[in-house]
Amino acid sequence: MYDVIIIGAGVTGSAAARELSRFHAKICVLEKEEDVCCGTSKANSAIVHAGYDAENGSLMAELNVQGNRMMTQLAEELDIPFVRNGSLVVCTAEADRPALEALHERGVKNGVEGLRIVEREELVRMEPHISDQAQAALYAPTGGIICPFRLNIAMAENACENGVEFQFNTCVENVEKTEEGFRLRTDRGIYEARCVVNAAGVYADRFHNMVSGRKIRITPRKGEYYLLDRTAGDYVSRTVFTLPGRYGKGVLVSPTVHGNLIVGPTAHDIGDKEATNTTREGLDELAVKCAAAVKDVPLRQVITSFAGLRAHEDGHEFLIGEPDDAPGFVDCAGIESPGLTASPAIGRMAARIVRDRLGLTEKEDFIAVGHDVLRPDRLSVQERNDLIRRHPEYGTVICRCETVTEGEILDAIRRPLGARSLDGIKRRTRAGMGRCQAGFCSPRAMEILARELGTGMDRITKSGGDSRFIVGTDKDSL
Amino acid sequence: MKAYDIVIVGGGPAGLAAAVAARKSGTDSILILERERELGGILNQCIHSGFGLHTFNEELTGPEYAARFVAEVKRLGIEYRLNTMVVDISRDKVVTSVNREDGMFSVRAGAVILAMGCRERSRGALNIPGYRPAGIYSAGTAQRLVNREGYLPGRRVVILGSGDIGLIMARRMTLEGARVLLVAELQPYSGGLKRNIVQCLDDYGIPLKLSHTVVDIQGKERLTGVTVARVDASGKPIPGTEEQYDCDTLLLSVGLIPENELSRGAGVEISPVTSGPVVNESLETNIEGIFACGNVLHVHDLVDYVSEEASAAGRSAAEYVRGLSADGAGTVIRMNPADGVRYTVPFLIRPERMDEKMTVRFRVGSVCRDCYVSVYFDGERVLHRRRPVVAPGEMEQIVLEKEKILAHPGLEVITVKIEEA
Numbered sequence: 001m002y003d004v005i006i007i008g009a010g011v012t013g014s015a016a017a018r019e020l021s022r023f024h025a026k027i028c029v030l031e032k033e034e035d036v037c038c039g040t041s042k043a044n045s046a047i048v049h050a051g052y053d054a055e056n057g058s059l060m061a062e063l064n065v066q067g068n069r070m071m072t073q074l075a076e077e078l079d080i081p082f083v084r085n086g087s088l089v090v091c092t093a094e095a096d097r098p099a100l101e102a103l104h105e106r107g108v109k110n111g112v113e114g115l116r117i118v119e120r121e122e123l124v125r126m127e128p129h130i131s132d133q134a135q136a137a138l139y140a141p142t143g144g145i146i147c148p149f150r151l152n153i154a155m156a157e158n159a160c161e162n163g164v165e166f167q168f169n170t171c172v173e174n175v176e177k178t179e180e181g182f183r184l185r186t187d188r189g190i191y192e193a194r195c196v197v198n199a200a201g202v203y204a205d206r207f208h209n210m211v212s213g214r215k216i217r218i219t220p221r222k223g224e225y226y227l228l229d230r231t232a233g234d235y236v237s238r239t240v241f242t243l244p245g246r247y248g249k250g251v252l253v254s255p256t257v258h259g260n261l262i263v264g265p266t267a268h269d270i271g272d273k274e275a276t277n278t279t280r281e282g283l284d285e286l287a288v289k290c291a292a293a294v295k296d297v298p299l300r301q302v303i304t305s306f307a308g309l310r311a312h313e314d315g316h317e318f319l320i321g322e323p324d325d326a327p328g329f330v331d332c333a334g335i336e337s338p339g340l341t342a343s344p345a346i347g348r349m350a351a352r353i354v355r356d357r358l359g360l361t362e363k364e365d366f367i368a369v370g371h372d373v374l375r376p377d378r379l380s381v382q383e384r385n386d387l388i389r390r391h392p393e394y395g396t397v398i399c400r401c402e403t404v405t406e407g408e409i410l411d412a413i414r415r416p417l418g419a420r421s422l423d424g425i426k427r428r429t430r431a432g433m434g435r436c437q438a439g440f441c442s443p444r445a446m447e448i449l450a451r452e453l454g455t456g457m458d459r460i461t462k463s464g465g466d467s468r469f470i471v472g473t474d475k476d477s478l
Numbered sequence: 479m480k481a482y483d484i485v486i487v488g489g490g491p492a493g494l495a496a497a498v499a500a501r502k503s504g505t506d507s508i509l510i511l512e513r514e515r516e517l518g519g520i521l522n523q524c525i526h527s528g529f530g531l532h533t534f535n536e537e538l539t540g541p542e543y544a545a546r547f548v549a550e551v552k553r554l555g556i557e558y559r560l561n562t563m564v565v566d567i568s569r570d571k572v573v574t575s576v577n578r579e580d581g582m583f584s585v586r587a588g589a590v591i592l593a594m595g596c597r598e599r600s601r602g603a604l605n606i607p608g609y610r611p612a613g614i615y616s617a618g619t620a621q622r623l624v625n626r627e628g629y630l631p632g633r634r635v636v637i638l639g640s641g642d643i644g645l646i647m648a649r650r651m652t653l654e655g656a657r658v659l660l661v662a663e664l665q666p667y668s669g670g671l672k673r674n675i676v677q678c679l680d681d682y683g684i685p686l687k688l689s690h691t692v693v694d695i696q697g698k699e700r701l702t703g704v705t706v707a708r709v710d711a712s713g714k715p716i717p718g719t720e721e722q723y724d725c726d727t728l729l730l731s732v733g734l735i736p737e738n739e740l741s742r743g744a745g746v747e748i749s750p751v752t753s754g755p756v757v758n759e760s761l762e763t764n765i766e767g768i769f770a771c772g773n774v775l776h777v778h779d780l781v782d783y784v785s786e787e788a789s790a791a792g793r794s795a796a797e798y799v800r801g802l803s804a805d806g807a808g809t810v811i812r813m814n815p816a817d818g819v820r821y822t823v824p825f826l827i828r829p830e831r832m833d834e835k836m837t838v839r840f841r842v843g844s845v846c847r848d849c850y851v852s853v854y855f856d857g858e859r860v861l862h863r864r865r866p867v868v869a870p871g872e873m874e875q876i877v878l879e880k881e882k883i884l885a886h887p888g889l890e891v892i893t894v895k896i897e898e899a
Contacts, residue, residue, distance in 0.1 A: 081762035227602075271575075274698060278607040280715075304602030306610065387583035395578035400513065405576075437600035439616040443623055457629055462612035467699040468624070469612050471726065472630040477655040 002028045004354055005184060005193035007172050007207060009033075010041040011148070011340055012332045013199030014156040015347025020197075022292055022351070023360035027154075028193070029164060032171035034464025035424045036417060037152035039201045041340070043276065043308025043425065044223070044453035045240055045265060046148045046256055050087055050140035052107025052115065059318045061110040064338040067111075068142055068343035074344050078154035078374040081257040087143030087239040088123070090293040092133040096243055103243070104138050113175045114141040127236050131295050147257050148340055149427035150372060152415070153409040155347070160416045162363075168420075169464065173201075173363040175210045179239035181328055182211070195328045195354050202273045202311045206332035212323035216333060222274050223265025224282035226290075232301040233259040235294070242293040251286055253294040258430060263290045263297060265277060269312065278307045303435050310336035318342070320349050329358055371396050373411045373428055377403060377440060398448070401434025409445060413452045420453070422446065423463040442469070481586040482557075483507040483791075483799040485573045486563050487740065488593035490519020491781050492772020492788040494547035496591045501554045505799055509585060510551070510558035511575055516808075517551065517558060518544030519595055520618065521781065523625045526646055528673075532782035543781060567592075567744040571767055589767045591791055592741055592755065596773040599733040600641070604636075608695025611702075615864040617643040617731040624654055632727025636704050637661045638692050640668040640675070642779065642871075644731025649678035651729075651834075658682075659723050662690040662706050665711055667845040669733070669871045671779055691715060701726050702805065734777045744768060751821040752776040758826040759836055760794035761787070762875030769795050775837070776823050779873045783839065787823075790833075811889055818842050818849075818896035827892065829883045838894065840874045842868045846896050850874060854893040855886050868896060 004020055006013045009031035017029050033039070048071050054061035075082035075115075091100040107115045118139045123130055124174045128131065160166060167188070174185040181194035198207045205218040217466035228235075233255055239334045242250025254262050266289075283305055313319060313334025320332050330353050332346055339346070356358065376384045376394050387407075388395040412419045412428035419425040422432060425445055431437030432445065446460045446469060454457075461467040485682070486493045489512030516522065524540025531537060534546065548872060551558065554595045564578040571587040598616035615631055617625075621643060623629045633656050637644045640663040668675055674832050679686050681800045687706070694705040695714045708719035736754040738746070747754050747756045747764040753777040755763040762769050771791035772784045808830045813822040822840040846868050853861035853876060859878060868874055876894065883889060 043497055276698075277609045277695075280607045280693065283607055300603060302603060303600065305605060305607075383583050384576075388576070388578065388581040392578035395576055395581055396561060397513065397576060400563065403563070403565060435600075436597045436616075437602050439598050439600060439619050442619060443627065457627070462698075463699070467612040467632060467700045470629045471632055472655075474624060474628050474630055474654040476630065477633070 001180065001361070002026045002191065002193040003358055004195045004197060005030060005182070005191055006197040006199055008199035008201055009036040009156055009435050010039050010199060010201055011037070011152040011155070011343040012201070012335050012346055013197065014152050015162045015343040016197045016199055016332065016350040017159035018155040018162070019289055019347040019351030020354060021057050021159045021164045022366045023355055024363055025358065025360050027164045028191065029159070029166045030172055030184065030191065031166065031168050032172045034168050034420055036150050036156040036166070037427060038463070041148060041152045042312060043225070043256065043306050043307045044148055044224070044340055045252060045262065046145055047087070047252070047341070048082065048144035048146050049253065049341045050107065050115070050143040051110050051112045052103055052138065052140060052228050053338065053339070054110065056106055056109045060321060060338070060342070062348065063318060063345040065111045067338070067342035070344040071146070072343070075146070078158055080150045080154050080368040082144060082146045083257055084142060084144040085238050085255065086095055086139060086141045087241060088137040088138045088139055089241045089243050090123070090130065090134045091243045092131060092135060092292060094135055094469060100138055100243055107138070107140065112140060115139070116255070127238060127240060129235055129294050131291070131293050134293065142454060145239060145254060145257050146340070148420065151340065151343070153428060154370050154372070155460040157416050158367070161367055161370065166378040166417055168448040172207065175207050177258070177326065192361065195330060195357055195452060197250065197332060197350050197354065201335065202309050204311060204331065205394065208323065208331055208333055211326040211329050213325050214323050216319060217314050218333065219269050219277070219312045220324065221277065221312040221336065222268045222270050222282070223261060224278050224307045224308055225264030225305060226283070226286055226299065226302045227306070228257045228261040228263065229303050232298045235261050235298065242289070242291050250292050251289045253290055253297060265308070268363035273309065276309060277309050278305050282307070282428055283344060304437055312336050317358050318346065320346060321353060323389065323441045330354055373384070373408050375417070376405060398444050399431035399434065404431040406430045406448060408447050410452065413449060417470060419449070421461045421463050421467070422449070425449065479572070479586050481601055482509045483588040484591060484795050485585055485587035486510045486593055486857045487567065487573065487592045488512065488774070489517040489520065489558055490593065490595050490772065491521055491544065491547065491784045491803070492595070492774070493519070493591070493593035494551055495785040495788035496593055496771055496792035496795070498547060498550050498554065499557050500796045503793045503796035505796040508556050510556065510561050511562045511564050511573070512558060512560050513563045515561055518559070523618070523622045523847040524646070526650070529781050532780065547785070553716035564740060567740050569765060589769060589795040591795050592768065592774050593772050593788065594737045594740065596734040596736045596777055598730070599735055600851050601730055602731060604730070606695060609697055610639055611695070611697035611700055613697065613701030613726050614695065614728045614730070617641070617647045617729045620649065620729050621647055624650055630654055630656060632656060634659060634727070635727040635729060636692070636706070636723050636725045637729045637731060639663060639730055639732035640670050641731035641733065642670040642674050644729060645670045645674040645678040647729055647731070648684050649682060649747060652684070652692070658684045659725055661686045662692060662705065663688050664691045664709060665689070666818070667869055667871070671792060671871055675796065689718040694721065695728065695768065695821055701728055704728055712835045734773065735803045736774045738774060739782045740823045741770070741774070749821065749825065752823070756825045757823065759824050759828055759832040761791040761824065762794060762798070767798055776821065779871065783873060786837070788840070799855055811883070812891050814891045815840060815891040816846065816893050816895040818846060821892050822894055827878070827883070829880060832880050832883070835881050836878050837875050838878055838882070840894055841873055842870055842896055848899045850897040850899065852895050852897045855883070855889050856891055862897070864899070
């Protein structure tokens with residue numbers, strides 16, 4: 001019997017796990033995938049929103065602004081790449097100016113600091129590639145960009161270090177109320193807990209509806225993206241949004257913390273909660289829409305495209321808390337944008353609800369600090385050479401596009417909740433995330449992973465399950 | 479900081495040939511920096527034959543071809559470092575690298591020869607929609623797994639792109655027991671050599687569908703299938719022409735991109751057409767003393783031409799460090815690729831500096847039958863050579879003679895074009 005079971009090791013579940021690990025409690029996270037950060041958390045805009053979008057007085061607004069404020073300290077504590085590069089919402093027609101002003105006003109009421117409207121002249125100075133139609137923009141200096149993988153992984157690693165158990169490849173099939181709390185049937189046996197945190201992303205409605213009569217519905221809202229080469233990474237320096245208006249909801253153009261340029265997302269409601277495929281229509285739509293706020297986006301520099309599914313709840317609001325007919329079952333449902341930004345605040349809120357329900361007390365030995373994979377290129381030449389002398393594997397470059405060494409890959413595999421697949425290595429080190437998209441480094445990364453896991457090359461997967469790279473040996477069927 | 483007369487970035491066919499030629503031209507102090515575990519570059523995984531017909535008058539495999547140059551490099555006592563990744567080349571020719579033994583180290587070069595080769599265009603760059611499962615490989619990655627490591631990456635294969643590596647891999651996968659269902663090519667012509675279409679597809683009954691592309695990729699974990707459709711003249715898929723292929727593997731052979739990130743860092747001017755450096759008759763870039771050759775300069779079809787070009791770069795670099803070409807003045811003639819010719823290498827010619835005979839290499843933009851390759855000195859046609867067919871997949875070349883150029887004082891532009899019969 002656990003005190004708390006968290007369903008889902010995405011950014012929300014991992015934030016809740018970290019916040020709960022501050023307390024004396026027996027906690028377990030159940031994740032159906034082979035790693036943390038495998039769903040919506042890995043496929044989004046990687047933006048820390050300022051908080052002007054959400055409706056005044058909504059929980060979404062409150063947690064967005066809180067999450068944004070928490071991010072500086074969290075990024076420092078857990079060594080997460082995070083930059084407050086500022087964001088701009090661009091108005092491209094004088095007719096839309098009232099909407100821009102309304103957005104400004106909404107942001108101020110939500111408590112967003114430093115908001116102001118910049119006129120075209122200043123806007124062009126700030127962003128030389130801004131659209132010729134751009135009239136003015138709402139500038140939010142608190143907007144930022146973050147590594148969504150590291151944010152998720154860092155909180156999970158930290159929770160793990162503070163005693164939270166993680167079970168991967170464990171899919172929850174049913175949740176039922178019991179005298180003592182809840183019984184969860186999984187494909188790997190029965191788990192019981194006094195409290196459950198439902199952080200199941202697009203599946204959160206399924207679990208909620210198993211224990212509560214107040215039904216909710218989560219619709220996957222697909223967002224497709226382009227990622228561009230580093231050579232295009234400084235095309236804009238702030239995150240540039242289009243004011244929702246005549247052209248519908250626009251797409252953003254933003255640098256990433258790793259120096260790439262990201263363009264997206266589309267927004268289409270779909271039925272299939274697993275349909276993370278990109279579509280011709282979606283990609284074509286992006287190519288058209290990105291031109292609204294930024295001109296001549298160099299789409300020839302695209303190195304990959306991907307799609308993520310937002311967990312859109314019918315009321316477009318974060319549902320955080322216990323349904324009145326299921327005390328002890330704490331929903332974190334409807335976590336769509338700005339969910340990544342709000343995640344630290346959502347985790348804290350969920351943890352406080354559980355604390356109050358179970359009467360948990362704080363630990364004195366909570367470890368607040370975590371470290372990212374050691375990056376030799378952040379060291380001075382002297383430090384780097386000292387490192388290579390002690391650990392020669394930091395002198396062997398495996399991923400040439402992102403300059404990732406064997407030492408970093410080993411670190412990613414050997415650390416708590418370490419990588420078990422090539423995608424796991426990629427999210428922790430960036431190996432394979434560059435312009436050749438793992439063409440050169442995947443055989444070597446596979447070799448290192450097989451050696452470390454003490455298994456054969458034919459067991460190495462891209463992302464767990466049946467995603468194997470190798471099906472046999474030469475001539476084995478002849 | 480250690481200094482060398484010539485530092486060569488890359489120990490593949492281009493780097494090796496450049497090193498050998500530079501040594502034979504009298505330069506003693508040469509260093510080759512190679513990121514892989516051995517010299518020879520991509521040839522080490524090209525275990526099929528067909529290499530060396532021009533250079534050695536015999537048919538060798540890739541590793542055999544490389545071995546001849548490696549033996550020569552060793553015989554000549556040329557210094558090289560393996561497992562060494564160059565991370566920076568500065569404008570003033572300081573080359574910074576990293577490896578296990580030396581850590582981060584910099585060397586000062588009298589001349590630098592860029593010989594980094596190229597990489598394969600990835601699925602992402604093509605914008606093929608669909609899922610992102612395991613089972614999608616660039617043809618070269620699959621070639622490495624199969625030929626060097628003995629692993630089969632899949633059993634039912636569709637290949638997109640008819641570049642030479644894709645064609646070679648169609649045959650290789652078949653020989654290793656996989657079934658190749660189709661090679662689909664976006665263009666109305668193949669991107670590879672004619673001989674490879676015959677020897678790798680026709681001989682094995684593998685269908686090639688021109689003007690076709692992959693429009694959807696299925697499979698959440700491992701690839702389960704792809705949808706292929708015909709495309710119109712502008713390359714857009716035609717609705718209603720979709721065909722479904724159940725397969726576990728998609729190989730991509732959709733183009734090679736010269737790897738010039740280091741060159742850009744050094745301030746080398748890059749041609750938007752070749753994605754390689756803009757070079758003159760000496761294969762020297764806009765940065766004095768930095769030379770380029772092989773696939774980093776432009777993508778070649780035959781390694782024999784890489785060796786030939788790289789030897790020229792090696793000789794030029796040797797002359798440069800001996801101070802024979804210190805003076806940069808004199809006339810500069812611009813090469814002008816026109817009417818079906820996409821580019822020429824070199825891009826510029828200084829007649830005083832050129833050899834008695836100089837090879838100009840180029841590629842055409844589309845297939846053209848019964849045509850002429852013509853060369854004009856300003857307005858005057860000086861060469862008009864009949865060709866039964868020219869194709870983008872096969873590199874073309876002409877030879878310019880110094881004597882003839884010098885006989886045209888005031889010559890400004892040499893135009894190379896394809897003319898119809």
